Amino acid sequence: MPPVILTKNLTKNFGELRAVDSVTLSVEKGSLFGLLGPNGSGKTTMIRMLTGQMKESSGSAEVLGIDPAKEPVKVRAAVGIIPEQETPPSFLTAEEYLSFAGKIRKIGDIEEKAEWWFDYLDFADKKDVLCKDLSRGTRQKLMFAQAFLHNPDLALIDEPLINLDPVMQRKVKGFLKDYTDSGRTIFLSTHILEIAGEICTDFAILHKGKLLHTGKVTELKEKDIHLDDFFMELVEKEIIDEIIEGKERGEEGIVEREKNA
Ligand SMILES: Nc1ncnc2c1ncn2[C@@H]1O[C@H](COP(=O)(O)OP(=O)(O)OP(=O)(O)O)[C@@H](O)[C@H]1O
Numbered sequence: 467m468p469p470v471i472l473t474k475n476l477t478k479n480f481g482e483l484r485a486v487d488s489v490t491l492s493v494e495k496g497s498l499f500g501l502l503g504p505n506g507s508g509k510t511t512m513i514r515m516l517t518g519q520m521k522e523s524s525g526s527a528e529v530l531g532i533d534p535a536k537e538p539v540k541v542r543a544a545v546g547i548i549p550e551q552e553t554p555p556s557f558l559t560a561e562e563y564l565s566f567a568g569k570i571r572k573i574g575d576i577e578e579k580a581e582w583w584f585d586y587l588d589f590a591d592k593k594d595v596l597c598k599d600l601s602r603g604t605r606q607k608l609m610f611a612q613a614f615l616h617n618p619d620l621a622l623i624d625e626p627l628i629n630l631d632p633v634m635q636r637k638v639k640g641f642l643k644d645y646t647d648s649g650r651t652i653f654l655s656t657h658i659l660e661i662a663g664e665i666c667t668d669f670a671i672l673h674k675g676k677l678l679h680t681g682k683v684t685e686l687k688e689k690d691i692h693l694d695d696f697f698m699e700l701v702e703k704e705i706i707d708e709i710i711e712g713k714e715r716g717e718e719g720i721v722e723r724e725k726n727a
Pocket residue numbers: 480483485503504505506507508509510511512550657
C-alpha cells in the first residue's frame with residue numbers, strides 16, 4: 467500500500483534561513499504520526515507545504531497521491547487541517563462557522579454533524595457566541611471540529627491540544643486513537659512529548675529543519691526508552707555537536723586570521 471504522505475528531500479528556504487532541510491519521510495495509512503521538534507525546527511513549515519499553503523524550494527511531496535504544490539485546492543479538499551494557532555473568523559458564531567465549513571466541504575447533514583461535535587466536545591452552550599468572544603480552548607475545540615467534519619482519510623493537525631484542559635485532552639486523545647484504529651491517518655505536530663509518547667504509533671524528530679530520527683514508538687517501548695528521554699538526548703547531542711563544530715570553525719578562523727596577519 468502506498469504511503470499516505472511521502473516527502474523526498476523536501477526543503478524550504480526563507481532567504482538565508484533553511485527552515486526545512488532535505489526531509490525524506492513516509493507516513494503509512496492508519497498511523498498516528500507525531501512530528502516533534504523544538505521551537506522553530508520547521509514543523510509548521512512542513513505542514514504548510516504538505517497542505518499546499520506554501521510551495522517547497524526544492525524536493526517533492528505527495529499527500530494522498532496528490533502533489534500539494536501542483537494541486538493545493540485538491541489536497542485541502544481531501545484532508546482535514548488544524549493550522550497552528552489559527553482562530554475561526556471573529557464575525558461568525560461557532561454554529562455559523564461550522565455551517566460555513568460544511569458548505570465549503572459540501573456536507574449535506576451539516577446541522578446534525580455540528581450538533582454531534584458541540585455535544586462531543588461539550589460546548590453546545592457556546593454555539594451562538596461570536597468566535598471572537600470564545601475562550602482560547604473553545605476556539606480550539608471549534609477548529610478541531612471543522613477539521614474532522616468530513617471524516618477525512620488524513621488530518622494534519624498542528625498543536626491541537628495545547629489550550630485544552632486535561633479532561634478535554636483525554637477525550638481528544640481517545641478520539642485520535644480511535645480515528646487511526648479505524649484505518650485513517652493523523653499527522654500531528656506537537657511539543658507535548660508525553661502526549662506523543664502516549665498516543666503516537668510513529669514519530670519523527672526535526673531539529674533546525676533537519677530530520678534527526680524517524681521510527682516507531684513501540685521500538686522505543688520495547689527497549690524501555692521514554693520518548694521524551696530519547697528526544698532530549700538526541701536534540702541535546704545535536705546542540706553539543708553544533709557548539710563543538712562552531713568552536714572548531716571559530717578556532718580555524720582565528721588560525722586563518724593569524725596566518726594572514
Ligand atoms: N513565512 C516565513 N518567513 C520567514 N521565516 C519563516 C516563515 N515561517 C517560518 N519561518 C522561520 O522558519 C523556521 C521554522 O519555523 P516553523 O514555524 O516551521 O517552526 P516550528 O517547529 O513550527 O516552531 P514552533 O514549535 O515554535 O511553532 C523558524 O526559524 C521561523 O522563524
